[in-house]
Amino acid sequence: MLFKKINAWLHLWLGLASGIIVVILSITGCILVFEQEIKQLTSPWLHAKKTEGTALLPPSKLYQAVSVALPEKKINSVWYHGEGRTAQFTLNSDSLVYVNPYTAEVVAMVDHENFFHFIDEGHFHLWMPEEIGEIFVGWGTLIFFLLLISGIILWWPKKWNKKGVDQSFKVRWKAKLKRVNYDLHNVLGFYALIIALLFAFTGLVMSFSWFNKGVYWMAGGKDTPRIQAISDTTFVGQTEMLKQVDKAWNLAIHELGEFNKDEVIVSFPQNNAAAIYVCTDMKDGIWRDIYLDQFTLKQLPASQSKIKDADLATWLRRSNFSLHVGALGGLPTKILFFLASLICASLPVTGFYIWWGKKKKSAKRAKPKEKQLITA
Secondary structure, eight states: OHHHHHHHHHHHHHHHHHHHHHHHHHHHHHHHHTHHHHHHHHOGGGBOOOOTTOOOOOHHHHHHHHHHHOTTSOEEEEEEEOTTBOEEEEESSSEEEEEOTTTOOEEEEEESSSHHHHHHHHHHHTTSOHHHHHHHHHHHHHHHHHHHHHHHHHHSOSSOSHHHHHHHHOOOTTSOHHHHHHHHHHHHHHHTHHHHHHHHHHHHHHHOHHHHHHHHHHTTOOOOOOOOOBOOGGGTTSSOHHHHHHHHHHHIIIIIOOSSTTEEEEEOOSSTTBOEEEEEEEETTEEEEEEEOTTTOOBOTTSOOOGGGOOHHHHHHHHHHHHHHTOTTOHHHHHHHHHHHHHHHHHHHHHHHHHHHHHHHHHHHHHHHHHHHHHO
């Protein structure tokens, strides 16, 4: 009984302390689950009509077109989004540039500070300065993780008979408002528990390096010092940067990539020591980072292995984002994660209403006692 009282007390006050953070993270999470799908429907500049007989142009052709259109800007990378989609250029600017990869026509310049950027800022640092907001998000996520554990203890039926099971697994919609609210908190919280724990766990991996390293170690991984991707500068002057980037792009779509081969990111080295960064195998929220020597095009040690060759610890680390947003199982999983996130957003609200109702009830009980004392 003492353990249950302590658990209930912690559940209450931790819930009140983190409620607003949980609501913001959950609502913004609901929106971000379908970010790509919403963008596809609302952003015509993401689409490029492919005519018969046309093929994707190499990065150098697109680079030259952007350089002519925006001569004062420094071009960092190009992201080919696949067949029927525009290529996205990242520059030293607040805008993203979209180019038709079949004609090299600059289709649009879109401000990076858009609606989804606003939602991202809320989800990652609560619209506060990053160094402050990320602390609140990290510790709020940790408290939410503890709340889920204490919640399952509170939910656990006293008796596993028909009455106990009905109370724990069913919402009594015909009951009074307070009872319906209690069931929404208790029952829906249970049904969303597994996914909510996954939200919190993967969020903690992203929030705290000590947690990330601990999970990696427990899964059998051994942290090694980060390897820098540096090109061999003894070959300076023997190659042309744009031609090498074209070759790297060809390598990515014909040899290096396994999944969605025509969806690839390629960087343009900014100095002689920089490597050509290639991102490939982008599928279900997982990707593969490859670094190529800009002169020899040899894979550098900093490159990642294919995801199928990764051990458990590496797979967990590289799949963390996908597990967090529900991308691993495609659209059905995203819908499930959306509903779970919606339930998570409701838990602080229904929980607060339960607490407020009990507080008012206690106040009403106290008033008759005060009257009796005054009369006496």
